[in-house]
Amino acid sequence: TQLLEQSPQFLSIQEGENLTVYCNSSSVFSSLQWYRQEPGEGPVLLVTVVTGGEVKKLKRLTFQFGDARKDSSLHITAAQPGDTGLYLCAGGTYKYIFGTGTRLKVLA
Amino acid sequence: GAGVSQTPSNKVTEKGKYVELRCDPISGHTALYWYRQSLGQGPEFLIYFQGTGAADDSGLPNDRFFAVRPEGSVSTLKIQRTERGDSAVYLCASSARGTVLGNEQFFGPGTRLTVL
Numbered sequence: 300t301q302l303l304e305q306s307p308q309f310l311s312i313q314e315g316e317n318l319t320v321y322c323n324s325s326s327v328f329s330s331l332q333w334y335r336q337e338p339g340e341g342p343v344l345l346v347t348v349v350t351g352g353e354v355k356k357l358k359r360l361t362f363q364f365g366d367a368r369k370d371s372s373l374h375i376t377a378a379q380p381g382d383t384g385l386y387l388c389a390g391g392t393y394k395y396i397f398g399t400g401t402r403l404k405v406l407a
Numbered sequence: 408g409a410g411v412s413q414t415p416s417n418k419v420t421e422k423g424k425y426v427e428l429r430c431d432p433i434s435g436h437t438a439l440y441w442y443r444q445s446l447g448q449g450p451e452f453l454i455y456f457q458g459t460g461a462a463d464d465s466g467l468p469n470d471r472f473f474a475v476r477p478e479g480s481v482s483t484l485k486i487q488r489t490e491r492g493d494s495a496v497y498l499c500a501s502s503a504r505g506t507v508l509g510n511e512q513f514f515g516p517g518t519r520l521t522v523l
Contacts, residue, residue, distance in 0.1 A: 332511060341411070341498050341514030342450070387449050393438065393502075394463060395512060397449030 301326040303388055303398035311404045312378055320373045320401045322388035329392055331371045333362055336385040345373075378405045409433070411515035413499050419521045420489055428484040428518045432501030439482050440512060441474055442498040450498050456482060489522045496520070 306321045322331065330349045334342035346355050348364035348371060355362045359382075361374040375382055383405050388398040412431040420426050432439050438457055442450035452466040456476045464474070471489075476482040486493055496519050500512040 334514075339516070341500075341516045344511050344513060347511055389449075393440070393455055393510070394452045394466070395440075395442075395450070397442075397451070400447075400449050 301328070301390070301396050303390060303396055305386075305388060305398040305401050307401060308399065309402050309404075311406065314379055314405055314407050315377050318375050318378060318403070320375075320386055320403070322371045322373075322398050324369050324390070327368050328390035329368070330390065331364060331368075332389045332395070333371070333373055334387045334389060336387060337383075342387055342389075375403075378403075380405045380407050411499055411501055411513055413497075413515040413518050415518060416516065417519045417521075419523065421523050422489060422491060424489050424522075426486050426489055426520065428486075428497050428520070430482045430484070430499030430515060432480065432482070432499070433513060436501035436503055436513075437479070438502045438504060438510075438512075439476060440500040440502075441482070441484050442500065442514075444496045444498055444517070446495075453484070453497075486520075489520075491522050494520055494522045 303322055303324050330347055332347050333345045336342040346362045351366045351368045353364045359376045363372045386401045389395040414429045440455050441453040443453055444450040454474050455463040459476055459479045471487045474484045496517040498514055498517045500514045502510045502512045504510050
């Protein structure tokens with residue numbers, strides 16, 4: 300059974316700080332997606348990583364896929380209150396397996 | 408609209424009742440998915456449609472749950488004899504194709520189901 304574990308589970312930081320969220324598995328995934336979810340809304344897709352070692356940047360967010368395609372990380376530079384939300388990684392071809400989630404709160 | 412829409416946004420029902428949850432996917436998307444998200448957890452897969460047929464319903468928890476997509480667009484998730492443990496947010500997603508590598512799923516806002 301494929302599982303995705305995220306760490307940390309909760310993170311509360313001050314505006315302007317940097318942070319990294321991790322998504323780990325013992326299984327190989329063909330691709331991984333990162334989503335952000337706000338209360339009362341569905342997950343919003345941020346990025347898809349497909350190739351081992353791939354790095355993608357989305358403004359202040361940097362996503363990396365591990366060389367062995369078993370893990371991924373999300374790094375946020377100079378966090379802002381608007382980054383607050385639940386960050387989820389997901390993997391799978393069509394039947395997505397979601398990670399346990401990282402709940403981020405950025406304080407002004 | 409351009410995105411996935413779900414109705415109702417909230418549904419409160421009594422234990423034992425029947426409920427239907429509706430999903431309108433992004434126009435042109437052939438693949439449709441239902442997930443269930445419990446409080447504090449990530450979404451869990453329920454069922455996947457490719458066109459009109461259920462290609463994978465392995466995530467449905469039991470035979471009280473059923474979903475249809477008769478014309479390959481709108482889908483309805485049906486829950487019979489609801490139980491308090493069915494309370495969750497039910498999310499619908501769609502994608503342009505089903506099994507192609509890196510094919511992203513786009514989610515609707517969800518229906519929050521509360522069974523009293």
